[in-house]
Amino acid sequence: MNRLRFAPSPTGALHIGGIRTALYNYLLARKNGGKFILRIEDTDQTRYVPGAEEYIIRSLNWLGLTPDEGPVQGGPFASYKQSERMSIYRDYAMKLVEDGEAYYAWDSTEDLEKMRQRLTEKGVPTPKYDASVRGEMKNSLNMTSEALVEQLEQEVPYTIRLKVDPGQSIVIQDKIRGEVIFDSSELDDKVLLKADGYPTYHLANVVDDHLMEITDVIRGEEWLPSTAHHILLYRAFGWQGTMPTFSHLPLILKPDGHGKLSKRDGQKFGFPVFPLAWPSSNPEESIDGFDSYGFEPEAVINFLAFLGWNPGTEQEIFSLEELINVFDPERIHKGGARFDYDKALWFNQQYVQQMSFADAQERLTHYAAEEGYNLQMADLESVFNLLKPRVHRLIEVIPQGYYFFTDALVYDEVEIGKKWTPEIGPLLEKIAEAVTAVEPFNHEAAGAAAKEIIQYSGIKMGVVMPLLRAALTGTTQGPDVFAIAEVLGKVKSVNRIETLARR
């Protein structure tokens, strides 16, 4: 049975790149009857953002990617928060030191700065803390055991660094990219344990993946370079026999193709990059999400699944269940994919068209209330059915059909002015009169009655119809005029026609 984890850092809202990573992990776990695990990698005190962990959990739930094990569900390998596993990492780091695979270091930020500068001046292409310089630094490798004991007794905070032996080649078998080879001479002696006692990503991630019996690591491409370090760690611990497989996902790029999509791009390009909105007391810091834009979670999933992957058939609409069946990690693309908001809208439209009123009712009610509209004024189901084919997002139904929820029409004066002539007023009166006589009142009958009057008047259909529409809705575009009239009801329709006629 395979075990996959999604391991975000609670440093803020999770953007869709992270969501896609979670999705692929989820899909592969479900496909093979395995487990999907959420692990919170909160090892950076300085970047911790309150509420971020809860946000991640809510986002996954909204999308239907509920973990089998995690901070909420618990599980056999709890805790699933790295900040609650501190002693574990320390113990493993110490084990590495004892085995000679790692060492203590007391270099200050300034020391490191100076070292890098010195190497740069010497023309070293990649200045780094490695075998070539560690002999000159303040670390336990350069101390007698007596000096080390003495240093340790002073309790000066230290880091623990991985001792990377140069000259070995490290082969990564990536499921997406094939063999990727690094030379350990290019690698630095990575910090494993920070001076504040927290582990770095590299240590915590490898230790937890091992302890939690993770079988497959699916993560973003930004991790590919450091995978070499991770493999060295597996070797140092003697865990190479149970090392997980690695799959490094292509990145999601900005719409203009320059760089990976970042959190601020939503603001910049005018579309959501987060699953859920992140409200803030300061409106300028509030950010929108696919939810607040009115997207269906199923559509977001579907869209994201296709960013860098496809089933090889021409079917594009897949439920989460269907994706589980058809998902094949071997079909993941290698190149980065640009975020295309139009395509996202199209996916969402497909889902909206499939919605029943029962699916939509609660949210429509909510949207209408937010706009301050009176839901008693119209039959919401009729409004939904009338407007559904015209929208990409459910949230558009309310503003598009605003005239069903208020009598305060906003007239499109420009268009009305263009068509208006003195004969129009009396004609509208006549139409109102004819429509009043229609019984039962429905769009066919009302339409027939009105059209008869118009034809008899000799005024062009193309002039009267837009004005009739304006009378009912204020606007000159929208669904069939008489279909609107039917939903509005006879009394209100007649009233509105007379109102415009007598202006």
Place this chain on the structure above:
RNA sequence: GGCCCCUUCGUCUAUCGGUUAGGACGGCAGAUUUUCAUUCUGUUAAGAGGGGUUCGAUUCUCCUAGGGGCUGCCA
């Protein structure tokens, strides 16, 4: 700069040596619609460049170019 990854229509992608290089989004045109939207039909548009390998390369390989990632006591 160094290391690594990537490269098919504007965008997402199919093709696993032989195809009129297919689909979707977008765009354009037409039909439907009294309007707008929807829907339908049609259409537009691609293998970065150059060497190899091969009877034959989009497909394998090399070089170049371009893009991206990493290069922190961040993840």
